[in-house]
Amino acid sequence: MSISRSLLQYGLLSVLICFWLCHSLFFFPGSPFEKGDARVQSIPTAVRNVTFQEVQRVYSVLSTVWTVTLDHAVYGGATSLQARAPALSSSTAAGVDSLLELKRPAIDPEQLARQQVEDAMVSQRRQLHDRVTAAVRSGSVPTLSAVFAEVGSVPYWYPAPLASGPLGSAGTVLCSDGPLHLACAHGDTAMMEALLSYTYSTTPGFAAQDSVKNRVRIDIDGRDETRFFRTALHVAAEAGRCDLLELLLEHHANPELRDSKKQTPYNLCKDKDSRLVFRNFASAHQDTWDWTAACVPVSDETEAERLQREQDKKAKKRQKEKDRLKAKKERERIEKEEAAAEAAAELARVKKQQTRMCMPSLWRLFYH
């Protein structure tokens, strides 16, 4: 009984000592802060490990004010902004006022009207794009020409700029199913030619001609943003359409552009023929593009010269083989003749020996 009591006392005492120890860790007599101090707060997030880096992280988390703007009209999701409220170098009282009592001018009715006009334009562009793609899919050139002829106040551009400003001023509408891409996938030469008459190039050397004013303008290097940002040349190369490749290259499609997987059109070629198209074009137009950037091997000789050289090489090889066989035959013949001569000589020697061997036996015959 006395033992258990002393144990209990000891236990209680040690617990008290423990509390006192822990308590004294931060709240000791003479500590800069006290137990009931309102400044002392727990850390409301998980603390991972006891390092200065973690201290910095905790500080940045606690001293940050999250401002989230949910825009249901445009995204249906969230775009978020973060601001670190106490962490700042300098700011004005006016800035604080504007944060808390935000005074905004009402939305300009003119701006609203302009926005509506632009929205209408974008939707018209979308409809037009659908008609063009349908025409390309059907593969009929007259339908395409008819659609293009009908294009009126709202021009058909691919890639289509989002706003009606000058080219490249604003973002672009998400570009998928470009007419050139579609034609590369399942079109014929006639369709491609019809489309190529409306194309322009943004490459400095082949700056857009007067097509900026045109009602229909298709960027020959327009990228399909839904399929690895590939250009029409990529699609044609991958599909192995040699005829279309030639057409595109002749119309200054850029072979140096890489898709989102960092592949050039030449890298995407599936067969020898399509690679050959690139190589031939490269050797014919060596200064037009940076063919090293396009990953196309270039040689000075033309394809015909190369073939001739290969044929010569083959003929030479054949001749060499022929000569070798001939020499071998000759050698064999000489060897045979030599062997025959040797054999004859041996025979003669054996016969002579035999006659010499006969003489003593005859002599013995006489003396017996």
Added chain:
Amino acid sequence: MAKGQPPLSHHQYVKTLDSPGSGAAGSVVAKRATDSDSDSGSGSHGSEEEAAQSAEDEADQSQPVVGSPQVVFYVQPQSSGPASESQTTITAWKNALIPFLRGAAASFTTYLDAFKQMVQSAGSPVPESRKNWVVLISSGGAFAGGVFRGEECLVHKAMQRYTVRRKQGGLQSSKDNQGGNAPKSAGSTLRRYNQRRFGEDLQELLKEWAPFLTPAACSHIFMFAPSINRRWVHEHLA
């Protein structure tokens, strides 16, 4: 935490809000605590109506806020143009606001006042009027802490001593306090000594830092020390 764009400085933040086209058009009038555990239908869709309601219901606003470690303020849109389709919220940590309550009961209104005070003190043009934030972390035989003012760190210190039992885990003192005889091995003696010295080191450090920690210089002290904190939080709630 929700991911988003990287944090902006206060200056940039104010600029963003000022620029036209940002969704934060309006004034911070209505506010509601996050229901992180009981958030069923009260997502961002119903927030506008709720914001309007809570703006009217003053009685509702004075309810003490419980449950979430964060408090959310809804920015009420000012105009009823297309911008009203967007909803802006500002989220702040309660523990960062509590020191600004100055003993007032926790409620939506007092939290909003505290938030305004926090932003004002943070954005004060006089750097001297801004105060230090202190973070102290201690667990086992390790301590890390720093004193911050704005972006800069004034002092920081990390130290460590061998006090935790190998393989077993736990401080030597907790083993000693389990009852029975405390072990007298060389290792346990070493750990016991280290734990004592650790406390002393910490005391010395805090005394050294005392000028940074005076109420005039320091507004927030964030503390993490598991065994201590638990006890302390219990006392605070009681």
